[in-house]
Amino acid sequence: MSRLRSAAAALAGGGTGTVFALLIAIFAVVAAVNPGFFEAPSLMAFLKQAAPLVILAAGQYFVIVSGNFDLSVGALVGAQVVIAARLIDGEESRTLPVIGLMLLFGAAVGLANGLITTALKVQSFITTLGMLLVLYGAIRLWTGGAPTGSLSESFREAGRMGIENVPLLGQIPWALLIMLALGAGAVQLMRTRFGRVLIATGDNELATARSGGRVDTVRTTAFVLSGLSATVAGILIGGFAGVSAQVGEGMEFTVITAVVLGGVVLGGGQGSVVAAMGGALTLEALFTLFNQLALPASLRPSVQGAIIIAAVAYAARQRRLTSRKPQREARPLTATPS
């Protein structure tokens, strides 16, 4: 048992095992309720629809593990879809330039969040809450209250279409491939010096700075990555379902919940990006299960809340046990006061 535990801990410092166990448990119930769910087309549809949240979770992970929050992502996703619809306005030829512009805008919002948090020393909770309101208000002002324009077919390709007629699977959604590519990129990034400094920053800012880590730079970069992930998520969500005034609403909380569910510790310093993305997948699976069970809409938030608290508490307990093991002290740059 303890070997199993330390295996999980070795993978990600606690939590990873829990979230994937939970994912399997939810899938098992889904399979029992509706065996058809695991046929390729419906599984692919599930992954296509889950991809935006998974990508958003990877972006949020960078910010949270470095000890901050990014509450602006939901508003940013909404803003990006509205911007895309308004600027493209149904013209195919504008698709790529507008996507380029959206990426710049996403990076700029992330950079602003990062610089305000690191240079001006405003707590990220406040910075990004402010950014949420600024984006929400600016978009309302710009559009006169409701989105206008429309997305082009090619813009919608990424979120809606895929590689057709694949043997056994049917359609492999582009969204799934983008999710896997970005996920792999995020994992690689966490293995670089940047990744190590990022975790160390969240764990102990002072010690990291003293040992030569560029704390402010990595934190700002994390916000930029989060802004970019919100942009990609916006492109996929807009592609999946088109423009509506409600796109992105409340997503900041869903994604932070997903990251926490993945065992990433709020306050930073612990957790893996794979687990954060697993948390997003688990949350989407949970929503699917609710639909499959035809659970009354009024009951869903309560059940969702109870399951998440239980999962996080379990992971925290596991972490407390494993943190006494010597392997943790062996890690460099983790001079936590605990």
Added chain:
Amino acid sequence: MHRTRQALAAAAAIGLLAATACTSETPDEPAPEDDQSTAESGDEWFDQAEYDRQLEQRGIEPEGDPAAPWLQAIEPEWVDTAEYAQEGGDHTVCFSNASVSNPWRVTGWITMQQQVEVLQDEGRIGEFRHSDAADDDDQQISDIQAFVDSGDCDAIIISPSTTATLTPAVETACASGVPVVVFDRGVNTDCAVTFIHPIGGYAFGADAAEFLVDELEPGSTVLALRILPGVDVLEHRWAAAQEVFADSDLEILGNEFTGGDAAEIKNIVTQYLQRGDVDGIWMDAGDGAVAAVEAFEDAGQPYPVMSGEDELSFMRKWDETGMTAIAPVYSNFQWRTPVLAASMILSGEEVPAEWVLPQEPITEAELDDYLDRNADMPSLHYAKFGGEDLPGFPDAWRDR
């Protein structure tokens, strides 16, 4: 220290959970459009007398010119307004708007402003002031109070945010002695000179449900997509649909709340399609209707029989696909009527005490006509906006 941090993290997590729970249920969804009555009897959202009245009103020929439906009225009781008549034409008209937070209200608000310009050019009204409460009851109460306190308003138009909460504010406006015009959602007082609204939510829901019953074979399956619970206008539409479906042989697979979010709609419909056939879709508002249609396309399923709304994105999709559909209408042209009513009242002309505007769904026979008329319009525009004869057409609505 370690434990403290864990406790903090747990507390934060719980806070986030509470927030997450809230976001999925917050009634900040603007209640797209509205009729007046609150739930009164029996089933919380079903009022048999009002239901019967609205269904009957659908069959009554409205008085007035059919080319100007915004001036038509169903069974009007005309009231004398001589006491409000004023000399001259530079009357200040003040408008307290609940919000412009959805495309239906944005469309209507543009139409109203265009109508105001015409009245100003004709010298029938002078200054037009407006305030936007952004769906905040308290804000709207203070907006109305500010109009009253200024003493400048010769007439006050109110589109209430919610029924019960705004009632005292409307009474305050009435008590100030100037004529008050209420439209869209109602209030629990009849102190206003006129209350303008289309037939209502029951008629909307019944139009949609009756179409599905007529077009689908007995035993067919129907999925109902709803925006959110607890908003009277939307609940009335669903209550009427349940009434109609109860007398039919259709099987209602479920009724799901979507928040009007296209991604959520597509996700839910996709999941239902994975479990079995869906023959019909009933919606309580057209927001995101296209996403529901796309779910059928992406799943390789035949198009459902569908009720949406007169939002152009849905009507264009309907036309492209040739599916069997109907667009129930919550007459957007009602936004023209209040300013016209105000100018009539200030001239001492009679107006109906309750000004019930016609509310007719757009059927397949009329689809091409309405698409032609709105060819230049953006997709989140409402076909029955009724502003084609205003001088700002089409630019004012196109370049919003």
